[in-house]
Every structure is written in structure tokens, then in C-alpha cells.
Amino acid sequence: MTRAVSAVATFSTTNHPLTTASENPKRAAVLIISADRGMAGAYSNNAIKEGEQLAALLRERGLETKSYLVGRKAVSYYKFRNRQISGQWTGFSDNPTYEDAREVADALIEAFILDAQVDVNGVDEIHIVFTEFKSMLTQNAMARRMLPLEVVESEAPAPAGLLPMYEFEPSSEVVLNALLPRYIQARVFNAMLQSAASEHAARRRAMKSATDNADDLIKSLTRLANAARQAEITQEISEIVGGADALASASAGSE
Amino acid sequence: MVLKVELVSPTARVWSGEATSVSARTIEGDIGILSNHSPLFGVLVDGQVVIHGTNGEATEFKVSGGFLSVANNRVSILTESIN
Numbered sequence: 039m040t041r042a043v044s045a046v047a048t049f050s051t052t053n054h055p056l057t058t059a060s061e062n063p064k065r066a067a068v069l070i071i072s073a074d075r076g077m078a079g080a081y082s083n084n085a086i087k088e089g090e091q092l093a094a095l096l097r098e099r100g101l102e103t104k105s106y107l108v109g110r111k112a113v114s115y116y117k118f119r120n121r122q123i124s125g126q127w128t129g130f131s132d133n134p135t136y137e138d139a140r141e142v143a144d145a146l147i148e149a150f151i152l153d154a155q156v157d158v159n160g161v162d163e164i165h166i167v168f169t170e171f172k173s174m175l176t177q178n179a180m181a182r183r184m185l186p187l188e189v190v191e192s193e194a195p196a197p198a199g200l201l202p203m204y205e206f207e208p209s210s211e212v213v214l215n216a217l218l219p220r221y222i223q224a225r226v227f228n229a230m231l232q233s234a235a236s237e238h239a240a241r242r243r244a245m246k247s248a249t250d251n252a253d254d255l256i257k258s259l260t261r262l263a264n265a266a267r268q269a270e271i272t273q274e275i276s277e278i279v280g281g282a283d284a285l286a287s288a289s290a291g292s293e
Numbered sequence: 294m295v296l297k298v299e300l301v302s303p304t305a306r307v308w309s310g311e312a313t314s315v316s317a318r319t320i321e322g323d324i325g326i327l328s329n330h331s332p333l334f335g336v337l338v339d340g341q342v343v344i345h346g347t348n349g350e351a352t353e354f355k356v357s358g359g360f361l362s363v364a365n366n367r368v369s370i371l372t373e374s375i376n
Binding site for chain 1: 303304319320321324331332333334335336360362364371373
């Protein structure tokens, strides 16, 4: 998919609205993907924090930010601070489907197509904050610019030689028009899946350390209980022995 | 030469293997791909994709929109949904 997009983008000379950067950007959309439920350590917090940093960066450039949120954690964070939310989706953070991704992507693309100079709902840039899943142990919250696309002239040679000279059917404009929204959907879907995997990994790790802590606690409390029981028994024995001694000495004295 | 074909939906690889020809419906009409076809990128409309495998079997899929890309005897069909 990425290869196809880069092929189309490289070989088309057309200026598609989705690839051209606005001369004078006014507003940027930030999509933050977080979890629906807690108990996942710092997972949601990291994503939200990364989003805050990105928003600060955008404000420095003189852009207004519009927040699009996925996951109940991000929504409640923004609601609690009385911030405006442009779009929110919840209920699928641990198992996103392509339909969910399409819904989110379509809302973003719709806002992007509106002219930000005249329409308050339009945006010039779309950024996405998600958690990259590297392994079960490492997950990184990261921010990426999704739109406008950048045609990157990479220094490294293409892995399988040159990109083939594609013929486009019917024409490169039509292909690009049809392809780019799908590309955004695929990007959003990929980000959601990575975030979901990271969420599960983070939750597993959080639960593992909770279990370990509980085990430690059980161990030390069992020791404490045993010591207390032992002390009680020792005291009872010494009381009995002391009582028997006293009895024995009392009856010996009366004889 | 045979074609290496992949039919992919967002969630799964539906079909992959070798084929002698592939036909699909693009915006401009039906198109058939044989081996050594020149690189092509097409937009599909709702319709059928027929893959004629090397074993002589023809497999049909109903797709709703998508893309067809052909390069170096590899055919990838990306689609939103397959019935």
C-alpha cells in the first residue's frame, strides 16, 4: 500500500488537495488514541502527554488545535479540563475494526477538505498520536503528521530497484483521489491496531507487577501472622507452666 | 511466467498464489491481466474479480471497490470488503 502510494505520489504531477500544504496554515487537528479502560499503567497518560506536547508545539507555530479523541481515558481527561472536543469515539480501543478506523478517518478527511481559511471546522494539518508497539516490553507514544502528505525523497536506494513506471487507469488524478482517503484510513487503522497491542501489553505488565506486589505482601503478612501465632502459643505455654509450678509449690507448702 | 497474485482486504489476505490470468472491473471497464503485463494501477468498482489459478481452477470474488496494481508479474488487489 505504502509502496503504491509513493509510486502514485512520485509519478503524478497533479496538485491534489491532500498532498499540498497550505501556504498559511491556521488550524491543525490532533487525533489522540488512548485506552477505554484503566489498569494499564502509564499507557493512556503517555499518549495524552505526547498529545499535549504536540499541541504546545503547534501553538508555538501559531496554529489553533482541534482535538479528536479515541478512547474513554482521553475523553475524560479533556472533559475534566473543560476543553473543546471536535470528535470522540469510544468503546473499541482494545479491539478496533476497520469500520471504526474508517469512521475516524472520514471525519478527519472531511475536516481537512473544508477550507480552513473560511470555515471554522476546516483544518490544514492532521497529526496523529498513537503508541507504537515495538515489543511486549517496549511501547512508545509518538506523534506523526498524517496530512498533508510529504513526498520524501529518500537517500536510500529503493529495496527492489526502481519503482516501476505505472500506467494509471483511468488517470493519475482519479487514482490519487480514490487512493489517498484509503491510505489515511489504513494509517489510522494501523495506528489503532498498534495502540491496541500496546494497550494489552501495558495492561499485562501492570497486572504482572500488581500480582508480584500482592505475592510479596502475602509472603510478608504470612510471616507476620506466623510470628504472632507462635508468640501467642509460647505465652500460653509459659502461663500454663507457671500456673502448674505455682500450684505444685502451694500444695507442697500445705503438707 | 506466471502471475503472483494477492487479494487483500483490510483485515486479512484472502487469496494468494500463482495464476495465469486475473480479471477485474475498473472504472473504465473490465480488464484482464496476463503475465508480463506492463505496470498498471487501476481503481476498481463494485464487481467481480476472477483469478484463474495455475491448476486450472477459477476463483471468483465479489469486491466492493478497491485498487489493482500490477508490476513485475505481481498483481495486488486491495479492497475494502469481500463477499
